[in-house]
Amino acid sequence: MKTVFQAAILGAAVLPAAPAAAQTEISMWFGLGGRLQDEVLAQCDRFNAAQSEVRITCSREGTYDEILQKAIAAYRTGNHPQILQVVDRGTGTMMLSDAVVPAHELVATYGLNVDWNDYFRVIGNYYADSEGNYWAFPFNSSTAMVYYNTDALAAAGYTSFPRTWEEFDQLLVDLRDKAGFSCPLAWSIDLWSDMEQFSAIHNIPVATQNNGYAGLDAELVINQTPFVAHMERQLGWYRDGLVKYDPAFDARRSMFVNGECAMFFDSIAGYTSAQDLAAETGVKWTVAELPHNAGVTPINNLVGGAALWTMKGFTEEEYRAVGAFYAFLAEPEQQKLWSDGTGYFPVTVQAYEDLVAEGYYQRPENLNRDLAVKSLLRGEPTDLSKGIRLGNYVEIRNIITEELQKALTGDVTVQAALDTAVERSNILLRRFEDTYAGRTLP
Amino acid sequence: MLKRVLFESRWLPYALLAPQILIVFVFFYWPTGQALFWSFTLEPPFGGAATWVGLRNFGDILASGEYWQAAVNTAVFALATTVVSLVLGLLFAIFADRGLRGLAIYKTGIIWPYAVAAPAAAVVWQYIFQPSVGYFGILNLVWPGIWNPLLNGTHAMIMVIAVSCWLSVTFNFVFFLAGLQAIPNSLVEAAALDGAGPVRRWFDLVFPLISPTFFLLIVLNVAISFTEGFGVIHVMTQGGPGNATEILVYKIYRDGFVGLDFSSSSAQSVILMGLVVVLTLTQFLLIERKIHYAGDDKGTRR
Structure with a gap:
């Protein structure tokens, strides 16, 4: 009897560890607080629940300015996360940092499944180089x-x-x-x-x-x-x-x-x-x-908000895991949940059109929320x-x-x-x- | 004849000192050396090739009006907090030095604020000083517009000085009280028997005897006010309005950590470090001459 118990306890202790060994662990630092922080964490949980190959740990490391400071210190000592949320105004610094893998390169190198045309161009412009290639993944966008x-x-x-x-x-x-x-x-x-x-x-x-x-x-x-x-x-x-x-x-x-x-x-x-x-x-x-x-x-x-930057210094396995997370975020269902929970608008055209078709913006509690997207799409960007x-x-x-x-x-x-x-x-x-x-x- | 103690082994003293020196090196000399190097370069935030620019960072700093404004702000802040918190600390200590009933309660009560972290205190005081919904809003109800630290630089400066003093008075109080209590009662009583009144006793007896404490506190307060004040200012004003409450140490933080201009920030640190060293040395040279340390021959040697 006693040995059965011991075996059960041992089994219980060992079992959860077994799949974890096969999982790729990645982490993301973000800077949103309050209600928005809860929504980011919920999104990470949904990703972890939806598949078993990758486990992402998302942590709030202070305000937008503070996470950039921390990331710089961390990068210099080699303790940085794979994914870093950087506010729009930090784009120039990030592009020149030599510390990031440009988003378009990540996608091309690992053959990731990302449809760049599905992202609102007016959002992507903020994070794109002179040839229109994206350097970061649009994440939380607002105006x-x-x-x-x-x-x-x-x-x-x-x-x-x-x-x-x-x-x-x-x-x-x-x-x-x-x-x-x-x-x-x-x-x-x-x-x-x-x-x-x-x-x-x-x-x-x-x-x-x-x-x-x-x-x-x-x-x-x-x-x-x-x-x-x-x-x-x-x-x-x-x-x-x-x-x-x-x-x-x-x-x-x-x-x-x-x-x-x-x-x-x-x-x-x-x-x-x-x-x-x-x-x-x-x-x-x-x-x-x-x-x-x-x-x-x-x-x-002008679009405001932040984007997700991929940092240098990781393995192919980890970069594939990062790519899987980005692809998950771009799914229309995830975009809708994110937008609904926060107030940010969807960053993909598909998700926005779905919401319009569902009559989401006609509901009394969402009235005029689409004005944000409309003001972003007004006229031709110069x-x-x-x-x-x-x-x-x-x-x-x-x-x-x-x-x-x-x-x-x-x-x-x-x-x-x-x-x-x-x-x-x-x-x-x-x-x-x-x-x-x-x-x-x- | 002094007894000489010598280690038999050559390396043992160094081995015993090593941990200490290592700690000092890692936490002081290394960062200081790094700052010194950065102050002569333009350092990219994420690292990489830094460009050697000689004295340019120092030139840029000294040519900037904001830097001199911050220097003036620092002088005002340092002087005001030092004077006010020394005077109040001493006053409280004199009161507490008398054999009052419930003295333990007063003493604990006065020492308490020292246990409050500066940012926490600043948050509380910010509510109190808030011009529309805080307690000081009452002033504005009676005389509209008389108190507005959000827009008025002078008001903002008074506010951060007041909070910094509130935090440091207790520190001074503890030292002064200890100094006062170390004075033998027999001396005071003898003076009283000789017909010296309280004022006379204070100036001719008590003050000279606590002057080492006084000197120590002046040096500490001046040095601390140059570097502290950060927590309070960061929470309450972020150096504003305009740059009315931006002191040197806050500017170092802002240029370095918010502005990511590590080089300018390092150069400013180097200047500030020099300034504090010079100030402390000056105090030792000018004021310490007048101090008599009881129980040693330092006073008579000069």
Whole structure:
């Protein structure tokens, strides 16, 4: 009797280990937090459950900026993961890093089953080289939207959301005077929507050399475009007391979902999170496309989000496992689950069309979510609406924000602030260019 | 005649020292050497061929207005936190040095904040200082716009100084209290019998006796304020608004880790290290002359 028990215990201990030996272990680092983190982990679990050859371990290693820092330290010591999620603005750094296997090479080398044409081109543009080859797999993609309180808009006498910034100015006044909102808009300086999206929609450059795509010698030109007037407009709202300023995103969102402020700007990726929060307070809301200047035909919004990069230094077996994971993510069913759970839109055309055909966007809880995809597909992308590919770009964004904050306190004019920002940023661009002396962007 | 102790073996002392030296080397000299090397190159984030650029990084730094702004911010921050937390620490210690009832409770209460990690404290204080929903929002209800650290650089600086002081007062308190309690009661009583009042006793007796403590704390506080403050600033202001609360150590972090400009960040570290060394040396040369260490002949030797 005793030996039977022992055998059973031994068997139980040994059995789970047996298939594990045949499994290929890979890992992915990602930077999404909160509800989005749960969705990434759920996706990894679904992959592990769906097959037995590969086991992926997904771990959140901090914010977008923090995982890039950690990955750099890890790569230098050889402890990096196979897959790294890198935010859009890190694309230039990754392409020049010599630390990655370009996605198109991975697919070609191992004969992986990936249909590049199924990815939305406007998303892939951000991560593609000058010949249109993908360097990373589009993962979480979003764009900026206006979130607004529908009751507030109705009380201000509106039946549809304004399409131009000029009308938006009036809307702020009406929300205050007619709808009685002391805070029509929870606001901060957010260069993603204020500068990147605005510039793409209006087909104006952020930097020379097609926003850096065509060469490392790019220089910022944001002090010479309609972006200057756009920031003056927003600082005007602040001076007129039409917006409540808070640089903390969570604070702006909570002012919106608790009904104190009638609008705020956020990524479409925040859709389900806002839904959860507003369900507790009962505030009714929906999303609208970002407005554009009057007299301008808007083209596509800029895609935002992050992509999955494959790191160098692993075996063929591991790269095949990585390929299997990417192929799994691109399956329409997985894209739909991911999009539904998060708010990001599907990155493949097939999955999006399936959702449209199913009537997904007609359901009350998903109303207007498709506006994000529509704003991305609006018009034909130009060389100025593909993305921003500048070195030291994370820091450059900090510099511009910092200088604009000085304009906000009234210390300097917007023009002067942007002149200083351009001057400071160009020094960083030259440092970046010299760091990679003799190299060119692919 | 000093008794000389010698090891019989030549290598034994080195073997005994080796673990220590190894630790110091791995955790101090190696990174410092690396930083020194990087400060003369342009280093790509993911590694690879670094370009030797001589003194360019230092030139770029010294030519940048933001760097000098950060230097001024650091001076203001260091001076204010050192003065305020030393004065308050001393004041609390003087009060606690008297035989009050429930003294143990006061002492524990004052020492407590030292156990709170800087970022944790900063999160709590951020809520308190928040201009619209925090406790300080009350000020704005009475006088609209009087308190806004989100936009006003001076307010933001006051805020991070206040929180840093709150964290370091306790450290000073512990040292001062120990210093005060080490003064023999007989001395104080003798002075009192001679007719010296509390103020007189303080300046002519107590202060000279705790001056070594005072000196130690000045050196420590100045050095610490140059490098600490990071946790508080990182959580509360991220160096903003504008760059009103960006101190040198925060700029090093931001340029290096956020901006991935390892070379500029290394060069700034080298400059900061030099600065702290010079400052500490100056303190030793200028202030230590005036210090009398009880129980040794250092004071009389000069």
